[in-house]
Amino acid sequence: MPPTPRKHIPAILPYPPGKPIEEVQREFGLTEVIKLASNENPLGPSRKAVVAMRALAAEMHLYPDGAGFYLKGKLSEKYGLPPEWIVLGNGSDEINGLLIQTYVNRDESVIFSEHDFVSYLLEALKANVKFKQAPLRDWRVDVDALLERVDSKTKLICIANPTNPIGTMIEKKEFERFLAEVSEDVLVLLDEAYFEYVTKRSYPDGLKFVRRHPNLVVARTFSKAYGLAGLRVGYAFANPEIIQNLDRVRKPFNVNRMAQASAIAALDDEAHIRRSRENNEKGRQLLESELRKMKIAFVPSVTNFILIDTGRSGADVTRALMAQGVIVRPMAGYGLPQHIRVTIGRPAENRKFLAVLKKVIQ
Numbered sequence: 001m002p003p004t005p006r007k008h009i010p011a012i013l014p015y016p017p018g019k020p021i022e023e024v025q026r027e028f029g030l031t032e033v034i035k036l037a038s039n040e041n042p043l044g045p046s047r048k049a050v051v052a053m054r055a056l057a058a059e060m061h062l063y064p065d066g067a068g069f070y071l072k073g074k075l076s077e078k079y080g081l082p083p084e085w086i087v088l089g090n091g092s093d094e095i096n097g098l099l100i101q102t103y104v105n106r107d108e109s110v111i112f113s114e115h116d117f118v119s120y121l122l123e124a125l126k127a128n129v130k131f132k133q134a135p136l137r138d139w140r141v142d143v144d145a146l147l148e149r150v151d152s153k154t155k156l157i158c159i160a161n162p163t164n165p166i167g168t169m170i171e172k173k174e175f176e177r178f179l180a181e182v183s184e185d186v187l188v189l190l191d192e193a194y195f196e197y198v199t200k201r202s203y204p205d206g207l208k209f210v211r212r213h214p215n216l217v218v219a220r221t222f223s224k225a226y227g228l229a230g231l232r233v234g235y236a237f238a239n240p241e242i243i244q245n246l247d248r249v250r251k252p253f254n255v256n257r258m259a260q261a262s263a264i265a266a267l268d269d270e271a272h273i274r275r276s277r278e279n280n281e282k283g284r285q286l287l288e289s290e291l292r293k294m295k296i297a298f299v300p301s302v303t304n305f306i307l308i309d310t311g312r313s314g315a316d317v318t319r320a321l322m323a324q325g326v327i328v329r330p331m332a333g334y335g336l337p338q339h340i341r342v343t344i345g346r347p348a349e350n351r352k353f354l355a356v357l358k359k360v361i362q
């Protein structure tokens with residue numbers, strides 16, 4: 001018998017990866033399979049990022065720049081905060097874990113909303129710290145419910161805005177009130193993974209609050225609208241003291257060389273972000289209006305995915321869709337056994353999803 005792990009480890013469920021496209025093709029004997037399961041950009045990465053990656057392939061014997069000098073410089077220029085206010089992560093997901101490892105003592109706790117991004121729960125379990133979950137209200141993060149759960153042991157509150165897998169957002173005035181009420185001893189992680197997709201005017205831009213709130217960390221990523229999920233690169237803005245502490249804990253080469261170079265190139269391609277946002281808006285409008293016609297319940301979304309209530313087992317619907325060549329994400333792992341989450345695709349992918357869903361559900 002091999003040795004036993006630390007006591008809290010067996011209770012952690014590993015993150016369930018979706019099936020890769022090739023595997024679904026093989027298993028069901030399909031030639032055409034579309035994946036609308038991971039909120040990836042259906043238009044792919046920027047051409048500029050692809051060119052940057054190709055140019056760099058022959059330099060992979062060199063370690064990355066562990067300080068991320070040029071990428072931080074570029075982000076600083078674009079968003080108007082100095083490089084000392086930036087930490088880079090192996091995906092923005094790494095930053096949740098770093099915050100917990102760096103700040104939350106064993107007797108302290110983390111608060112986040114029910115059904116919010118599963119990484120907050122996983123990182124709290126891994127670090128073996130306590131956590132509390134606040135209920136949503138009308139499928140939206142309820143800042144009052146979060147505040148009510150704060151006590152003297154609270155160290156970190158995580159909010160994904162928009163929240164994944166629900167697809168709703170909190171409004172600027174709600175976030176302002178939340179920041180005004182929460183004590184400065186409590187760290188606030190505002191996770192803006194879908195920032196580039198949101199077009200609502202009442203959406204709070206977290207970076208506007210970072211200078212005034214030394215407890216605020218705003219995380220963003222190149223995995224979603226930038227279409228670089230495979231490279232694993234994200235970043236956060238926060239007070240330089242927080243950044244220095246995170247730098248003590250992160251691995252020295254957490255963001256690889258290819259990722260840094262293509263993220264820099266991608267930041268120069270505003271047109272790609274605009275096209276991605278437009279494709280997403282049109283696709284979401286189509287999906288939502290067709291779902292209404294089909295009388296299928298869903299949560300209206302501000303981002304690049306929609307949470308759909310199938311009215312039956314979401315796992316069964318997911319399997320039936322897969323057999324027809326459409327991969328979506330079942331939501332039982334998020335405590336939503338009847339729901340599936342579908343990512344907005346290209347127009348033809350959206351139409352195929354709707355046609356197959358109609359067959360499977362009606």
Ligand SMILES: *Cc1c(COP(=O)(O)O)cnc(C)c1O
Nearest residue numbers: 091092093117160164193221223
């Ligand atoms: C996708 C996602 C992330 C970021 O993922 P990375 O690929 O690790 O950058 C972070 N938060 C939420 C809510 C997400 O949905």
